[in-house]
Amino acid sequence: MSLAAEAGRDVHAAVRATRRRRRLDTAATTVAAGWLIVLAVLTLVSIATPLLDPYFQDFTSAKLEPSLAHPFGTDGNGRDVFARTVAGAQNSLVVAVITLVVGAVGGTLIGVAAGYFRGALDNVIGFLIDAVLAIPALLLIITIVSFRGPSITSIGTTIGLLMIPAFARVTRSIALTVRERDYVKAAVLIDTPTPRILVKAVLPAVAPALVSYAFTAMTAAIVAEGSLSFLGYGLAAPAPSWGGIIAEGRADLATAPWITLAPALALAATVMAITTIGERAKERYS
Amino acid sequence: MTATAIEAPALEVEDLEVNFISGDKVTYVLEGVSLEVRKGEAVGIVGESGSGKSVLARTILGIRPRGTVVDIRGTVRVSGEDQLGATEAQIRSRAGALASMIYQDPMRSLNPTVRVWKQIVEAITNRRRVPGDEARSRAVELLRSVGVPDPEARALAYPGEFSGGMLQRVGIAAAIAAHPDLLLADEPTTALDVTVQRRVLDLLEEVRAASGMGLVLVTHDLGLLADRTDRTVVMYAGRIMESGPTSIVASEPAHPYTQGLLAAIPRLTGPIQRELPAIGGSLPPLSAPRAGCPFAARCPLAQDRCAISRPPAVTVAEGHTAHCWAVADQQDEQEAAK
Amino acid sequence: MTEVTTPADEAPVLEVNDLEVRFTSGRSTVYAVNDVSFTMRAGETLALVGESGSGKSTIAKAVVGLVEPASGEVLLRGEAQAGDRVRRDRATRGDIQMVFQNPVGSLNPFMTVEANIAEPLRNRGVAKAERAARVRELLTVVGLDADTLGPRKPGEISGGQAQRVSIARALASEPAVLIADEAVSALDVSVQATVLNVLRRVVDEEQVAMLFISHDLAVVRNVSDTVAVLHMGQLCEIGPTEDILAAPAHHYTAALRAAVPEPGVPLGDPGMTDADPPSPRIRPTGCSFRDRCLAATSRCAEVLPPLTMVGPERAVACHHPLDRDAVASAIPSVTAQGALA
Numbered sequence: 001m002s003l004a005a006e007a008g009r010d011v012h013a014a015v016r017a018t019r020r021r022r023r024l025d026t027a028a029t030t031v032a033a034g035w036l037i038v039l040a041v042l043t044l045v046s047i048a049t050p051l052l053d054p055y056f057q058d059f060t061s062a063k064l065e066p067s068l069a070h071p072f073g074t075d076g077n078g079r080d081v082f083a084r085t086v087a088g089a090q091n092s093l094v095v096a097v098i099t100l101v102v103g104a105v106g107g108t109l110i111g112v113a114a115g116y117f118r119g120a121l122d123n124v125i126g127f128l129i130d131a132v133l134a135i136p137a138l139l140l141i142i143t144i145v146s147f148r149g150p151s152i153t154s155i156g157t158t159i160g161l162l163m164i165p166a167f168a169r170v171t172r173s174i175a176l177t178v179r180e181r182d183y184v185k186a187a188v189l190i191d192t193p194t195p196r197i198l199v200k201a202v203l204p205a206v207a208p209a210l211v212s213y214a215f216t217a218m219t220a221a222i223v224a225e226g227s228l229s230f231l232g233y234g235l236a237a238p239a240p241s242w243g244g245i246i247a248e249g250r251a252d253l254a255t256a257p258w259i260t261l262a263p264a265l266a267l268a269a270t271v272m273a274i275t276t277i278g279e280r281a282k283e284r285y286s
Numbered sequence: 287m288t289a290t291a292i293e294a295p296a297l298e299v300e301d302l303e304v305n306f307i308s309g310d311k312v313t314y315v316l317e318g319v320s321l322e323v324r325k326g327e328a329v330g331i332v333g334e335s336g337s338g339k340s341v342l343a344r345t346i347l348g349i350r351p352r353g354t355v356v357d358i359r360g361t362v363r364v365s366g367e368d369q370l371g372a373t374e375a376q377i378r379s380r381a382g383a384l385a386s387m388i389y390q391d392p393m394r395s396l397n398p399t400v401r402v403w404k405q406i407v408e409a410i411t412n413r414r415r416v417p418g419d420e421a422r423s424r425a426v427e428l429l430r431s432v433g434v435p436d437p438e439a440r441a442l443a444y445p446g447e448f449s450g451g452m453l454q455r456v457g458i459a460a461a462i463a464a465h466p467d468l469l470l471a472d473e474p475t476t477a478l479d480v481t482v483q484r485r486v487l488d489l490l491e492e493v494r495a496a497s498g499m500g501l502v503l504v505t506h507d508l509g510l511l512a513d514r515t516d517r518t519v520v521m522y523a524g525r526i527m528e529s530g531p532t533s534i535v536a537s538e539p540a541h542p543y544t545q546g547l548l549a550a551i552p553r554l555t556g557p558i559q560r561e562l563p564a565i566g567g568s569l570p571p572l573s574a575p576r577a578g579c580p581f582a583a584r585c586p587l588a589q590d591r592c593a594i595s596r597p598p599a600v601t602v603a604e605g606h607t608a609h610c611w612a613v614a615d616q617q618d619e620q621e622a623a624k
Numbered sequence: 625m626t627e628v629t630t631p632a633d634e635a636p637v638l639e640v641n642d643l644e645v646r647f648t649s650g651r652s653t654v655y656a657v658n659d660v661s662f663t664m665r666a667g668e669t670l671a672l673v674g675e676s677g678s679g680k681s682t683i684a685k686a687v688v689g690l691v692e693p694a695s696g697e698v699l700l701r702g703e704a705q706a707g708d709r710v711r712r713d714r715a716t717r718g719d720i721q722m723v724f725q726n727p728v729g730s731l732n733p734f735m736t737v738e739a740n741i742a743e744p745l746r747n748r749g750v751a752k753a754e755r756a757a758r759v760r761e762l763l764t765v766v767g768l769d770a771d772t773l774g775p776r777k778p779g780e781i782s783g784g785q786a787q788r789v790s791i792a793r794a795l796a797s798e799p800a801v802l803i804a805d806e807a808v809s810a811l812d813v814s815v816q817a818t819v820l821n822v823l824r825r826v827v828d829e830e831q832v833a834m835l836f837i838s839h840d841l842a843v844v845r846n847v848s849d850t851v852a853v854l855h856m857g858q859l860c861e862i863g864p865t866e867d868i869l870a871a872p873a874h875h876y877t878a879a880l881r882a883a884v885p886e887p888g889v890p891l892g893d894p895g896m897t898d899a900d901p902p903s904p905r906i907r908p909t910g911c912s913f914r915d916r917c918l919a920a921t922s923r924c925a926e927v928l929p930p931l932t933m934v935g936p937e938r939a940v941a942c943h944h945p946l947d948r949d950a951v952a953s954a955i956p957s958v959t960a961q962g963a964l965a
């Protein structure tokens with residue numbers, strides 16, 4: 001009996017060890033989620049109230065160091081960097097979401113179709129994907145954005161279009177294996193219409209990989225938008241976006257580093273937060 | 287006392303308990319497993335899925351599943367050397383010399399990009415430097431001994447160039463390369479056709495007889511063990527149900543589980559069974575510790591105490607043991623009748 | 625080509641005539657099924673037996689129309705079926721159903737057990753209320769409790785239960801022909817018996833014709849009325865199961881039979897050589913078993929042995945068939961133990 005009790009203790013010790021590890025993960029996820037919530041609340045405040053005006057200029061108080069009145073200091077035009085960073089978040093995240101929707105929906109449709117139907121369709125899609133991937137992405141984006149004008153939707157959809165190949169590859173490989181599964185063959189034998197097979201059998205199998213890749217894609221989209229704005233192909237000034245603010249502050253890096261650092265840190269923190277939550281989502285699904 | 291009597295058995299397992307812990311889920315895999323395999327002896331371990339037979343084989347070799355905390359208690363000794371206290375590195379340096387394993391799917395256990403001769407002598411070359419020529423001629427010799435035709439040429443081939451049966455021979459050659467004291471074969475013929483299966487099993491028997499090592503044959507098929515192992519151990523839900531001489535366990539088993547298993551096997555001889563006697567119910571969940579006898583819920587002879595109290599090991603005959611309350615009662619009655 | 629005759633009063637449900645299946649990839653062709661014919665009647669089970677590469681599963685796929693034959697025909701109630709399922713008549717497409725080897729993997733993991741069984745009904749436009757009632761009925765037919773198992777997902781049930789759900793789903797289409805492709809191979813012995821019993825009952829009570837594909841002669845013996853033995857896509861022998869297993873006429877059948885392990889019964893003489901069969905990538909000439917056969921002569925390599933009647937319902941494709949009376953006496957266990965029982 002005592003042996004059994006002892007055995008029970010050992011099992012519990014091991015369970016406790018894994019619980020401890022899990023608590024650490026939970027803490028990281030909580031911090032990450034907390035950051036995203038704070039960001040969302042501040043964004044709402046800046047939209048709903050005049051408290052955080054990213055355009056208010058006061059040339060008498062240009063390049064002020066961070067203080068109580070200006071937590072992140074002011075920029076060369078005397079605008080509050082905190083207000084601009086919060087407003088930038090809004091633009092950057094909206095672009096990222098548009099990117100994600102375009103990339104995920106387009107990529108999944110194309111990838112699942114190619115993987116499930118195989119044959120000529122797969123070959124044509126494969127060729128198109130390779131062709132898109134062969135063109136330098138930045139060049140393509142800059143060209144398209146130059147033609148269509150730098151709006152949130154044009155930037156979002158353009159980066160999104162370029163993400164279609166990656167999403168298509170992820171979903172195609174899964175659709176390829178799922179179509180060989182016995183439950184798909186069984187569905188064919190009981191005359192399940194193909195659209196229903198795709199929705200009921202293939203999509204749910206693709207979903208977990210899609211979700212975990214979506215987090216990665218989201219971070220890539222934020223960074224891409226940042227880079228684009230930094231290069232001057234993003235939203236037109238004075239509209240704020242993280243990349244744009246970082247670019248504006250570049251000239252003053254030596255004298256007023258906060259202008260660049262605040263949005264850069266916000267960007268880095270957001271990317272890390274999304275990655276952390278994405279990792280948890282991946283764990284849960286696998 | 288003769289020299290062989292003092293010699294340590296090839297394998298000693300005493301009161302082995304294994305639990306897998308992953309997150310807050312605990313899987314209770316093995317409990318109270320004890321068995322001994324002498325050198326030169328062949329023992330069969332029979333069990334269905336969830337019986338823990340493969341985990342037992344892997345635990346003996348020190349193979350632990352990745353990403354899972356394994357809680358092991360009890361003793362495992364191979365040729366008298368403790369396997370559980372040893373570090374993984376120690377076991378790895380020993381494995382191959384003391385014990386080695388033949389896997390179910392040789393295609394998966396061999397590296398498809400490395401010529402087979404290198405993989406056959408790996409157990410030797412991992413441990414000490416061997417000149418290439420010597421290693422290769424040793425591999426050719428081993429291939430010849432396991433009946434691979436044209437061994438000189440076949441030694442240079444890659445695993446993909448062999449048929450399933452021939453590849454399992456390569457697996458056997460690799461397993462016996464370092465003259466282990468104990469050879470474990472985990473479902474070595476499950477992936478093979480029946481006509482090939484018997485040749486591979488015949489070969490295993492030959493190899494054992496020639497080398498004097500202990501052989502453990504893990505299988506789900508009680509039929510395979512006839513004529514091939516001295517003793518049979520029947521496992522169910524992580525526990526040993528019955529163990530004894532193979533010929534007796536396969537013809538007049540004492541334990542109700544073994545009896546049910548034997549009856550459920552479709553026969554090629556005897557009357558045709560339009561309705562096969564199935565064992566109703568299913569394996570108890572391995573996620574909870576199992577009080578009493580794990581077979582109680584499916585057992586036709588179950589009594590109230592079977593679900594609560596662990597059945598004792600009852601000696602039915604010399605070397606034949608069954609863990610069962612009903613068998614214990616029968617023994618008592620017989621004693622009383624005397 | 626000689627064919628095993630069916631009594632005139634009972635028209636066959638399924639006829640397969642001179643079936644040939646080839647798989648071509650790039651420049652190489654695999655001759656998977658070579659000139660195979662058989663017929664099936666309602667309420668009877670035909671077993672296709674053979675080792676890996678024998679073509680038994682390919683025949684099943686050709687019968688349901690998942691694989692297009694190179695030549696030959698599949699007749700359902702006397703009507704020729706298109707090679708590709710898609711071109712078959714929608715009304716009779718559901719008449720041939722299949723149960724696969726992997727129990728859990730052949731059910732949609734994202735749907736409940738009930739929904740899986742309801743799918744074929746839904747596809748045929750059966751109303752929702754009627755579907756639910758029929759699903760309960762089908763679960764009862766395969767011996768499962770609708771209340772406890774119905775709402776579960778396939779991942780939450782055991783292999784034996786999953787296989788019975790697969791059978792219920794196949795029955796939902798009210799098939800005339802049920803194909804069981806290694807349907808019990810992945811199951812534990814104690815569970816296998818339950819599934820085999822369900823299959824037998826379905827054949828008897830629903831009067832379906834079952835094509836039972838297996839590598840296990842012992843299972844086949846207890847489940848089928850007729851057996852067809854295949855080797856490398858060639859039909860070696862066909863006839864009543866008990867007859868053939870008691871006295872094989874083909875050397876391959878005898879070798880296969882001798883290799884089946886059985887508790888407490890020592891294995892017989894292997895009855896074959898150690899050689900590998902010829903490559904399936906070469907157009908077959910002669911008997912595919914010749915290299916492994918102890919009785920092979922030069923003729924076996926040159927001339928394909930035709931399927932020849934050796935009894936009222938038995939046919940064998942062998943130039944040197946085993947003397948059936950001699951064989952029967954050489955396998956004493958059959959008669960001896962049969963008599964004992």
